[in-house]
Amino acid sequence: MDSKAMKVPLFDNAASHRAKVTTDKLAQLGHVHMPHPPYSPDISPCDFHYFLSLQDFIVGRDTRTQADLDNHNEHWISTRPKQFRYDAIRKLADRWQQVIDLNGEYIPHHR
Template structure:
């Protein structure tokens, strides 16, 4: 449940986003790099849509067995912009993301931007990530300041306003649905191949949904946005 303080902060962040976007929409959206982390399992159950079957009206209902996520999993940190995926960084099994590791990932991200988005570092980068502890640590903030990057504020408890959560990762999980992998490397290859193969139009759609969701957040006085 969102408290009134949470709702007020969500509206505040949404209004700031929309104001910056309105001033120069193309420049603002072009400058944003958004990122988040997700768990990718060795076995991801099919979605309800994927498991649908055509059958005759008189046919018996097919048996469906409950599937659970497998124990084997890989943590992926993904950064992307409206043109494509910039970086897919995997955590070794059994480790957790701390400030030091996240700073190493951000340095990889900077190199990726330098190589894939010529001139973007000079024009300016706006980084969007959530408020996880490694993201707001003193070392992380110092590194971002050293890079000269701005931060696009993300309100707490707001996955509905994070494009990775409401747009990119659901597409990834749908793609992985029904597939089985035996090793971390197989999962990593499948994830990387899919994300790097996404068309710019797919990612641009996520940014447009982001604008729409920010507007709805303001209209709903900070309540969660379903679609």
């Protein structure tokens, strides 16, 4: 399959993403807007991929001050390989399918 055909823009339900001018332009460019719930931790890459990894990274570290947290967060961000971000996007399709298979019910385990 053509790699260009595999690209799917990800929009949430922000007003600017739902605006007629935005949806009209996307349609003009050949993109289909795929609506989804206003918020679902099951399909948010930040929740099911990034935050779990950051949580695992933070466990056992000194987090008594905001400076400690900031330093750990910056270290975590700077040490994520490029593949980490690619994996988050690749997992989206699987997460979407799980949500469909469960008729929108909560996915109990994020791991």
